[in-house]
Amino acid sequence: MPSTQQEVLRLSRDVEAGRAVYLQLLNRQQELSISKSSAIGNVRIIDPAVTQPQPVKPKKALNVVLGFILGLFISVGAVLARAMLRRGVEAPEQLEEHGISVYATIPMSEWLDKRTRLRKKNLFSNQQRHRTKNIPFLAVDNPADSAVEAVRALRTSLHFAMMRRRITF
Structure with a gap:
């Protein structure tokens, strides 16, 4: 083959390779634009967030009162449950009531x-x-x-x- 034909053949291969790379990049760009448009959606900010001027603190007095009341109820419940579940004899009169x-x-x-x-x-x-x-x-x-x-x-x-x-x- 003459050298000019070899040069034309080499250049045409380079053009085909460049065109293939260009088409791949173009396809990739279209895929990314589709994924970008689907990810955005129709979300928009209506009002900015409102913040409190002071930081939020735990209410210690309320927590102490609620803890006291809850502890009182739990302890009274435990005492009543224990008294109801006791099956022993407390006094001789309990036996005499049953004729023993x-x-x-x-x-x-x-x-x-x-x-x-x-x-x-x-x-x-x-x-x-x-x-x-x-x-x-x-x-x-x-x-x-x-x-x-x-x-x-x-x-x-x-x-x-x-x-x-x-x-x-």
Whole structure:
């Protein structure tokens, strides 16, 4: 091929390549303009935003009063729920209302309560003598306690009640 034809062929290839790049860029521009026009929509600002002259602060007094009232309601509700769910016997009269005989009432021993609280307090101490000390036994360690006397009265009442009734199996 002569050199002029080679030059024309080379230039025509360059023109085709440039035209292809131009068409690609033109297509890309049209795609971006379409996406831009669809993203804008019909939104416009009607009025500018109104701001407060002072910054907003929490209302401490209102929060304290509401917290107090809410705490009061929750605590009263908890106390009432606990009282309603209690299933134990509070007084001997409750048993007598149902026709159940009460033979004795055994009080809590203050002496034993004091000793067990002292033992629990010293249980985790580093002194070995408190750990190995025996647990107090009320009838042996303090036989004159009112709780021990009540247990004795219960035993006597049960003994006489059993004598009146005959046990059959």
